[in-house]
Amino acid sequence: MTALPSVPPPPPASPPASPADASKVLTVRDFSVRFSTEDSVVSAVDRVDLDVGAGEIVAVVGESGCGKSVTALGLAGLLPGTAEIEGSVRLRDQELVGAPERVLRPLRGRDVTYVFQEPMTSLNPVLTVGRQITEVLHVHQKLSRAAARARAVELLALVGIPSPERRVDEYPHQLSGGMRQRVVIAMAVACDPTLLVADEPTTALDVTVQAGILDVIRDLRDRLGTSVLLITHDLGVVADIADRVVVMYAGRVVEQARVEELFARPRHHYTTALLGAIPTARRGEGDHRLQEIPGLVPVLEAPPDRCTFADRCPGADDLCRSSQPTLAESPGARHDHQVACWHPVPVTVPGHEQAEATT
Structure with a gap:
């Protein structure tokens, strides 16, 4: 689980929690950690x-x-x-x-x-x-x-x-x-x-x-x-x-939602890849093979100004490789579902066509 390391001056104290935040036990905002090595800062x-x-x-x-x-x-x-x-x-x-x-x-x-x-x-x-x-x-x-x-x-x-x-x-x-x-x-x-x-x-x-x-x-x-x-x-x-799931990739939150929502309607391509790698009783029958995510999680010496999953994502384009998506409410999904992706996986509704085309 060492003493707190030397850190820059703490940010100004946050205002008292509003009534809407009274039920929150833990609130983490803009939390970043860097490690100094002999060669660089990770x-x-x-x-x-x-x-x-x-x-x-x-x-x-x-x-x-x-x-x-x-x-x-x-x-x-x-x-x-x-x-x-x-x-x-x-x-x-x-x-x-x-x-x-x-x-x-x-x-x-x-x-x-x-x-x-x-x-x-x-x-x-x-x-x-x-x-x-x-x-x-x-x-x-x-x-x-x-x-x-x-x-x-x-x-x-x-x-x-x-x-x-x-x-x-x-x-x-x-x-x-x-x-x-x-x-x-x-x-x-x-x-x-x-x-x-x-x-x-x-x-x-x-x-x-x-x-x-x-x-x-x-x-x-x-x-x-x-x-x-x-x-x-x-x-x-x-x-x-x-009850809820927070998906992290390369030090960032790329998706978060209620557990039922995330498993039923994942929006980030990394989340769908993780779900595709879950073993089930049907694996090995026909095309039901475990999915593999090509490549490795990058070691970041500096936060890149692009999508960190772009090099492993089959749907990445020039936008993904040149600018960084921010975590935002997922279009077409529940209000508590957030995703950081320029081209989220389309939401599908049972009995209907895709509710939303790929951006």
Whole structure:
């Protein structure tokens, strides 16, 4: 999940949230991250905007190298000192970009918590799982030893670990991979956080265990009202659990919509390519082959003034290669569907011809 790196002076404080924004737990605006290397400055995240509402699960998807994890880590100042951060990240009415460590440290583990993809690297192998959970409770809630232990047992039961009274005294190596991930989730929700950031929480888990972890996250959202920002490349997971989807490519948001809308009517060519690569039971029959996206995600030393997907997009033209599309409401789609594309995939309506010709 390191101290906030040296950054340019923070932007002017944003005005108080309007009544329309009162339900937003996380508001990210013009969020950019650059990394200084020996040879150049790499633009990892470029002017990202996203929101997470109260009790909402928002999934951020895209290939490896698209900036998903950098965005997640940058929210609470967990990036290394080589990172330069600009923009605004507001947790409720608290600005996090540029905030001093004395402000950010109490927020981490209490208001913003993280679940990473490999639990064995998140847990200390020489401490019992109970000791690691109670540490969070001691630091943020000042509970006594007995009260913290009782709460740890309660949390292990909450995330579905059997015999929690016994498991609380066991070490990580005594638990299965799925149970270790549940322990990490128990630590993350120990203080009833406002926002849970889950970065590939089901990677390397088998399908059955993966389903159990997703059920735990969903159940915690329903019980505790915790908002979830889910980082993943697995669109099957997204379809199962998310309320909204944010698609990132080369450090930018290229499309976002409600999950049902995005799967039914994707507008960006990158999104359609990702959806075409989802394995199904019909793959291998006739022409039902997995689609491939030619090329690789570019490493950007400077944000280009053109569409970053143009070199891999079969529909790109001179306009795409010479100017940058902005994220805007998608014509012909729902009001909450935005896309950054000069030539969006046409919207089709069942029983009718294409509702809109390609621009």
